[in-house]
Amino acid sequence: MKTFVGIDLGSTTTKAVLLDESCQVLGRGITNSRSNxxxxxxxxxxxxxxxxxxxxxxxxLTDSGDFGERVGEFLSAFERFFRLEQFIERLDDLEHTCIGxxxxxxxxxxxxxxxxxxTETFIRVRREAGELYAPGGKRKSDFFRDIAGAxxxxxxxxxxxxxxxxxxxLLNSYDKAIxxxxxxxxxxxxxxxxxxxxxxxxxxxxxAGAAAEWIRDSIDASLGLELEESYLVGTGYGxxxxxxxxxxxxxxxxxxxxxxxxxxxxxxxxxxxxxxDTKGIQVDAEGLVTNFQMNDRCAxxxxxxxxxxxxxxxxxxxxxxxxAMKSERPVRIxxxxxxxxGAELRDRxxxxxxxxxxxxxxxxxxxxxxxxxISRSGGVxxxxxxxxxxxxxxxxVRELRKVLKENYGELTININPESIYTGALGxxxxxxxxxxxxxxxxxxA
Amino acid sequence: xxxxTTQQKAALRDVHKDASMRKQKAMMGAxxxxxTAAPQTGEKVCSTFVPGNLNELIDCFGLVNNLPExxxxxxxxRRISGQYVLEAEKIGHSEDVCTYVKSDIGMxxxxxxxxxxxxFPKPDVLLLSYTGCFTFMxxxxxxxxxxxxxxxxxxxxxxxxxxxxxxxxxxMVRQLRxxxxxxxxxxxxxxxxxxxxRERLARSAQAEDDLVYVLRSARNRPSPIDAYFGGIYYIGPxxxxxxxxxxxxxxxxxxxxxxxxxxxxxxxxxxxxxxMGAEKYRLVVEGPPNYTxxxxxxxxxxxxxxxxxxxSYTKVGGVYDLGFRHDPRKPLETLAEYCxxxxxxxSLPMRIDMLSRYLEEYQADxxxxxxxxxxxxxxxxxxxxxxxxxRRTGKPGxxxxxxxxxxxxxxxxxxxxxxxxxxxxxxxxxxxxxHAA
Numbered sequence: 001m002k003t004f005v006g007i008d009l010g011s012t013t014t015k016a017v018l019l020d021e022s023c024q025v026l027g028r029g030i031t032n033s034r035s036n037x038x039x040x041x042x043x044x045x046x047x048x049x050x051x052x053x054x055x056x057x058x059x060x061l062t063d064s065g066d067f068g069e070r071v072g073e074f075l076s077a078f079e080r081f082f083r084l085e086q087f088i089e090r091l092d093d094l095e096h097t098c099i100g101x102x103x104x105x106x107x108x109x110x111x112x113x114x115x116x117x118x119t120e121t122f123i124r125v126r127r128e129a130g131e132l133y134a135p136g137g138k139r140k141s142d143f144f145r146d147i148a149g150a151x152x153x154x155x156x157x158x159x160x161x162x163x164x165x166x167x168x169x170l171l172n173s174y175d176k177a178i179x180x181x182x183x184x185x186x187x188x189x190x191x192x193x194x195x196x197x198x199x200x201x202x203x204x205x206x207x208a209g210a211a212a213e214w215i216r217d218s219i220d221a222s223l224g225l226e227l228e229e230s231y232l233v234g235t236g237y238g239x240x241x242x243x244x245x246x247x248x249x250x251x252x253x254x255x256x257x258x259x260x261x262x263x264x265x266x267x268x269x270x271x272x273x274x275x276x277d278t279k280g281i282q283v284d285a286e287g288l289v290t291n292f293q294m295n296d297r298c299a300x301x302x303x304x305x306x307x308x309x310x311x312x313x314x315x316x317x318x319x320x321x322x323x324a325m326k327s328e329r330p331v332r333i334x335x336x337x338x339x340x341x342g343a344e345l346r347d348r349x350x351x352x353x354x355x356x357x358x359x360x361x362x363x364x365x366x367x368x369x370x371x372x373x374i375s376r377s378g379g380v381x382x383x384x385x386x387x388x389x390x391x392x393x394x395x396x397v398r399e400l401r402k403v404l405k406e407n408y409g410e411l412t413i414n415i416n417p418e419s420i421y422t423g424a425l426g427x428x429x430x431x432x433x434x435x436x437x438x439x440x441x442x443x444x445a
Numbered sequence: 446x447x448x449x450t451t452q453q454k455a456a457l458r459d460v461h462k463d464a465s466m467r468k469q470k471a472m473m474g475a476x477x478x479x480x481t482a483a484p485q486t487g488e489k490v491c492s493t494f495v496p497g498n499l500n501e502l503i504d505c506f507g508l509v510n511n512l513p514e515x516x517x518x519x520x521x522x523r524r525i526s527g528q529y530v531l532e533a534e535k536i537g538h539s540e541d542v543c544t545y546v547k548s549d550i551g552m553x554x555x556x557x558x559x560x561x562x563x564x565f566p567k568p569d570v571l572l573l574s575y576t577g578c579f580t581f582m583x584x585x586x587x588x589x590x591x592x593x594x595x596x597x598x599x600x601x602x603x604x605x606x607x608x609x610x611x612x613x614x615x616x617m618v619r620q621l622r623x624x625x626x627x628x629x630x631x632x633x634x635x636x637x638x639x640x641x642x643r644e645r646l647a648r649s650a651q652a653e654d655d656l657v658y659v660l661r662s663a664r665n666r667p668s669p670i671d672a673y674f675g676g677i678y679y680i681g682p683x684x685x686x687x688x689x690x691x692x693x694x695x696x697x698x699x700x701x702x703x704x705x706x707x708x709x710x711x712x713x714x715x716x717x718x719x720x721m722g723a724e725k726y727r728l729v730v731e732g733p734p735n736y737t738x739x740x741x742x743x744x745x746x747x748x749x750x751x752x753x754x755x756x757s758y759t760k761v762g763g764v765y766d767l768g769f770r771h772d773p774r775k776p777l778e779t780l781a782e783y784c785x786x787x788x789x790x791x792s793l794p795m796r797i798d799m800l801s802r803y804l805e806e807y808q809a810d811x812x813x814x815x816x817x818x819x820x821x822x823x824x825x826x827x828x829x830x831x832x833x834x835x836r837r838t839g840k841p842g843x844x845x846x847x848x849x850x851x852x853x854x855x856x857x858x859x860x861x862x863x864x865x866x867x868x869x870x871x872x873x874x875x876x877x878x879x880h881a882a
Contacts, residue, residue, distance in 0.1 A: 237858070251866035254873060277859075288877050289870050291835075296846045296859060376828060376844070 002230040003052070004435060006427025007041050008252065009033065009238030012275040012303070012389065014040035016048040017424040018227070019432050023262070026227075027052030028421050032143055037238035039183050046185075049227055053194065054079055056222040061215070077135075077204065081197035084133040088126065089193065090144050090181065095122040097177040110169060117156075117165045118173065124155040145182055149174070191223050231435040233427040237276070250430050252423050253281055253292045259426030260385040261287025264414040268381035271374055271400075272422070273390035275303040278370050280377035287426075293377035301336035301369035303389045309362055312342045313355070320359055324395030327360035336369045360395060367399040371407065380404060383412040387422040391415050465699040469681055472692050474561065476685075480509050481563035489633050492568040492588065495762040497576035497601055497784040501645035501689035501771070502625070506633035510686035511568060513584070517548040519560050521736030521850035529555065530851050543580045544819045544851040550587065570595045570632045572625070577603060577789040578822050597628045601784040607795050609785045617781035643773040645689030650770040655697035656683055657766050662704045663754040664807055667724035669707035671714040673734065673753035674743040684762030689771075716747045725750030726868055729803045731757045731796075731827065732815040737852035745861050749868050755803035757796065760788040767799070793826045797833050804838045810871045812842040813864075818854045841874065843867035 003026060008015040010033060018027040029047025033040045054075060061071050098118050102111045125148070132139055132147065139147050152174050160167040198219055202212050234244045235255040260270040261283055270281040278301060282291040295302065310317045324330075331353050335344055341362070348358045374380060384404065390396050397415060404411055416422070483490050491508040493499070495515065503510050520526040529551030530544055536554060538547050552558070557565045573585045575598060582598070589596050599620050602613045626637050659679055663672045670676070679700060687693040707713075713721040717740055728746075730753045735742050746753070763769070764786050772779040784790070791799070800812060812834050816824045831842040845863050848854030 237862075251862065251869050253862075253866040254869050286877060288873050289866070290841065292863075292866060292870075293844065294859075294863065296856065378832070 001225050003227050004428050004431040005232040006424040007234045008423035009037050009236035014044045015421050015424040016044035017421050017428040018048045018052045019428040026055045037241050042185050060218040060222045078201045080133045081200040085193040085197050094181045098173050121155045121159045125151045231431040233431040235427045255423045255426030257281045257283040257289040258287045259422035263416045264385050266383045267385040269384045271386050272388040274388045280374035282378045291378045293373050301366045321393040321395040323356050324360040324363050327356040329357050330360035331357045333361040333365040336365045363395045364399045367403050380408045385414040387419040391419045468696045477559050477561045481559050483566040489569040490566050491570045491572050493572040494581050495684050496787045496789045497574035505641045506629045506635045513549045514545050517545040517850050518736050520548050526850035527852040544849050546584045548850045567592050573598045576601045576787050595632050614781045618777045621777050642776045646771040646773040649689045652693045652697045653765045653770050655701045659704050667713040668752050668754050669704050671753050673730045673756040676759040680759045721747045724752050727754045727809045729755045729809045729812050733758045735847040735855050736850050738855045745864050754807040797830050801834050801837045811840045814844045816846045818848045
C-alpha cells in the first residue's frame with residue numbers, strides 16, 4: 001500500500017508520521033535527534049512503520065468483528081511483547097558491542113574481568129526486562145538509551161560492589177557502546193519480531209485452535225501488505241542537513257499550520273512552543289498559512305528555558321508543571337532570558353519566595369512572551385490550537401488559558417495529546433498532496 | 446560566424462557589465478583618497494548624512510563631503526563594524542543605541558581609519574540636514590563634542606499630514622539663505638555662487654532620470670535588476686558624495702545601457718555568483734539590508750529565485766520615482782523640496798501608499814519588512830504598515846529582524862527559516878488560487 005511520510009527534525013526530538021492515501025494516520029514514531037539527523041530520521045521512520053503495522057493489525061482484527069471489545073486489550077499486550085522483543089534484541093546488541101570493544105583498545109588490560117562483570121550485569125538487566133514491559137510496567141521513557149541506561153547503571157553499581165570491580169570502568173564501557181548501538185540502523189527483520197511477540201501473547205492469553213489460527217492469518221495478511229514509501233517530506237531545523245532535494249522540504253511553519261488544521265479544521269491561530277523557537281501562525285479555512293511570527297535570534301522563553309530551570313532546580317522537566325500547579329501566589333518574573341533565568345531563580349529563592357510560586361511565575365513569563373509573538377503574527381482568532389513540547393505542561397496550559405481569556409475572551413483552545421507530531425503530520429500531508437499532484441500531472445501528460 | 450557573433454556579444458556585455466561597477470569603484474577610491482589627503486591639500490571637509498544631503502551646495506563651496514553612515518556601511522561590508530561597535534560599547538554606549546553611531550564612534554576610538562588605510566581628517570563643519578532621524582542630531586552632538594567645529598542644522602519639517610506646503614518651503618529656504626549658506630561661506634572662505642549651484646542641480650536631474658529608468662526597469666519580467674541588493678550599488682553615487690557631478694552622470698549612463706542590454710536579452714539580475722536563475726518570486730522590501738552578512742543575506746533570496754523589484758531603502762536619500770527632480774530654475778526651493786520628500790521624512794500613511802503602489806505597479810507577490818533592531822525611528826510602526834498594506838493589496842507580508850552593521854543581530858538560520866517559510870507561503874497561495882480556479 002502507498003504511504004506518505006512526514007519527518008520533523010526538531011532540535012530535541014525527531015518525529016515521523018505515516019499517512020495512507022485517505023489521509024488517515026497509520027503510524028507515528030519519535031526518537032531523540034542526537035547529533036545525527038540521518039539516523040534519527042531512519043529510526044523515527046522505522047518506529048512509525050512499526051506503529052503503522054499495529055494500526056493495520058487493528059484494522060484486520062476489527063474488520064471481522066470476531067474479537068469484539070477485546071481487540072484493544074489484545075493489541076496492547078501484543079505491542080508490549082513486541083517492544084520487549086525489540087528491547088531484548090537491542091540489549092543483545094549492546095552487550096556484544098560492550099564485549100566486542102574489549103579486543104585491544106583501552107580495556108585490553110582488564111579484558112577477562114571486565115567481560116565477566118559485563119556479562120553478569122546484562123544477565124540481571126535481561127532478567128527484569130519482562131517486568132519492564134509487563135502491564136503497568138514503569139519505564140523511564142520510550143527511548144532505548146534511557147531505559148537501558150537507567151537499568152544498566154543500577155545493576156552495574158551492584159555488581160561492581162559485589163565483585164570489587166571499578167564502577168567507572170563499567171560505565172565507561174557502556175557509554176562508549178551505547179553511542180554505537182544507538183547510531184546503528186534498526187534491525188531489518190521486523191516480521192520475525194512481530195511473530196515472536198504474537199506467539200507470546202497467544203500463549204499468555206491461552207488462545208489456541210481455530211481462534212489462534214484466524215489471528216495468525218489476519219496478522220500474516222497484514223504483514224504481507226508492503227508499506228511502500230510513495231513520497232517523503234522533511235521539515236524542522238535539521239531539514240537542510242539531510243540529502244533531501246528541494247521538493248521534499250517544507251518549512252516547519254507551513255507544516256505546523258497544516259498539521260494543526262488536520263487535527264482541528266476550525267483552527268485559525270496556532271501557537272507552537274518548541275525547544276528553541278516559539279511560533280505564532282495564522283491559517284485560513286484550508287490550513288494555508290496567511291501570516292506568522294517567530295522568536296528572533298534569542299530563544300528566550302522557549303522549551304529550553306524550562307529545561308534549564310529544571311536543571312537549575314535539580315528536577316526533571318516533567319516535574320516543573322505539577323510543582324507550578326501547587327502555587328497560589330505566582331511571583332512576577334520579568335525576564336525570560338534563559339541565561340538570566342538561573343540568577344533570577346536564585347535571587348527569588350534568597351528572598352524567601354516559595355519554589356512553586358517562582359516556577360509558576362516562570363511559566364507565566366513564557367506564556368506572556370508567546371502571546372507577544374502571537375499578537376505580532378496577527379492576534380488570536382477562534383479556534384486556537386497549542387502545539388509543541390510545552391503544550392504537555394499543564395501549568396503552561398493553565399497560564400495560556402488565563403492570558404488568552406484576559407486578552408481575547410472565551411475561545412476554543414485545542415491541545416491534542418499527539419501535538420508533538422503536528423509538524424510531521426503536516427509534512428506527511430504535504431507528501432500526500434505532492435504525490436497526488438505528480439500523479440495528476442502524469443495523467444494529464 | 447554565428448558563434449563569433451555570440452562570443453563578441455558576450456564579450457561586449459561583459460565589458461558593459463563591468464563598466465558601471467568599475468566606474469563606481471574608481472569614484473569611491475578617488476573620493477576616499479581626496480578626503481584623507483585633505484590635511485595635506487588644505488581642502489575643507491564637511492560631514493553630513495545621506496537623507497537630505499545637500500551635495501550640490503557643499504560642492505559649490507569646494508568642500509569635500511564625508512558621510513559617516515556610508516563609512517559605517519563600508520565597515521559593515523568589510524566585516525570590521527563588529528569590533529567598532531564593541532569598542533563604542535566599551536566606552537559606555539548601550540547595546541540598543543544605533544549601530545551606525547557606534548560603528549563611527551568605535552572607528553574614531555581605533556584611529557579613524559578610512560577604507561584606503563589612511564586616517565579620516567577632522568571635519569571643518571558638521572552639516573546636519575535633519576530629515577526625520579532624531580539620532581542623527583545626537584550623533585552630531587557627539588561629534589561636535591569631539592571635534593569642536595562649526596555645526597549647522599537645517600531643519601526639515603516632518604510631513605506628518607502628507608503634504609508639502611509653501612510655508613514649509615519658505616521656512617527651509619530662509620534657513621538655507623540666512624543660516625546654512627553664510628556659515629558654509631565662512632567655513633570654506635568661498636563666496637556662494639548660485640550659478641555654480643544651478644549647474645550642479647542640472648546634472649543631478651539628468652542622473653536622477655537615469656536612476657529612475659533603472660529602478661523602473663524592474664517592472665519587466667524577469668526583472669533585469671534586483672532593486673534592493675543590487676539597488677544599494679545603484680543608489681551609491683546619487684545618495685553619496687557624487688550627486689551633481691560629471692562622474693555620476695557617466696556612471697548612470699553606463700548603468701542604463703547595461704540594464705537595456707539585460708532587458709533586450711531577457712536576463713535577470715546579476716548576483717555575486719553570476720546571472721540569477723529563473724525568477725520565481727517578486728518582492729517589495731521595506732527597510733535597510735543587513736551589511737555585515739550582506740552576501741549571505743542576498744544569497745538566501747537568489748538561491749530561491751526571489752528578486753526584489755522595488756524597495757523603500759533605495760529612497761532614503763531621495764524619492765525620485767514619484768516625480769521629483771532637482772530643478773536648476775529654483776535652486777534653493779528645490780533643495781528644500783528634496784529634503785522634505787526623502788523617505789525618512791515621510792509619514793506612515795505616505796509610506797503605506799508608496800509601498801502599496803509598488804506592490805501593484807511592479808506586480809510583486811508580497812511585501813517583506815526587514816526591521817532594524819537598533820533603529821527605533823525607522824522601525825516604529827512597521828508592523829502596522831504591513832497589516833494595512835496586506836489589507837489593501839491582498840498580498841502577503843512577512844517580517845524579519847536584523848541590524849545594519851552589528852553582526853550580533855544577524856541570525857542566519859533564523860532569517861533563512863523565515864524567508865523560506867515566506868516563499869513557500871507565497872507558493873502555497875499561488876497553487877491554492879490555481880486549485881480554486
